[in-house]
Amino acid sequence: MNEFADTARALIAENKYMVLGTADASGTPWTTPVFFSPDGHRDFYWVSGPTTRHSRNIAGRPEVSITVFDSRCEIGTAEAVYMSATAAEVPADEHERALRIFNAKLDVARHFTVAMVREPDVFRLYRARVTEHSVLIGGSHPLNGKGHDSRVVVDLTA
Template sequence: MGDKVLETRAAAVIAANKYMTLATVDGDGLAWATPVYFTPDGHTDFYWVSSPATKHSVNVAEHPAVSIVIFDSSVAIGHAEAVYLTADAGLVPDDELERSAAFYASRYPELKAFTPDELRGDGIFRLYRARATAHWILIRGRDPEYGTGTDSRLPIWS
């Protein structure tokens, strides 16, 4: 779409939130959604640390296509803002771990700064990245500029 107003709104939602809901699917086609802390790199790459043994990590290893929603669940009813995206997810490659691990930890001072060695080999955690393939923003039905009476989603950053 290329609408700068919507892109600015979406960027603000991404920047303001610490958790995203990551939706994966297992080998039997069963959906699984889980909240994960994330560090965004713009609106394209989203990083998180998880154990490779968790259900969502196993699912990503089998089926890298994921869906993500970023939103603030503490707002009053009728005031929601959300960004939806589809992405391809997987482990950050070893040759990118040093830079990506430092980037992941840079968002907040309370984040653990993992060394690359803690995120490979026998370590209990891995660094994952979802690379967005499409984005949408929630448009509330009562939105004064874009509303249609019912909530909808408009594509952005296409």
């Protein structure tokens, strides 16, 4: 199972965008790609406007799903890590630390400052805290034995 956890870790480290899945109060789903920076494998940070659909959804329903994958790979070779998480706007007293993490994947010229993620500016800083990571095992993988792809939960704390 370590190979699957290693796959998940590599996908998180090597990719810049995640697909964020949210739902509104009535359960209507919405997905959107967002640039992200991880803090390890549990916390994922992004910047977004509070009036965007996904941000409004998070304000009313914090449970989210996340997928990270390399969309440039050949058909049939894709790998992805799927996550369940709870998301929210980062509290003001955590902005400096969280922005250091978020800005780490950005060119210096694109770094966000604390003032840029607070009113009256148009952006806010968000965090998703992952509660479960999983990957798909291909149907032909020797550990699968089912003949079709199957999802397996992986532990990224080890």
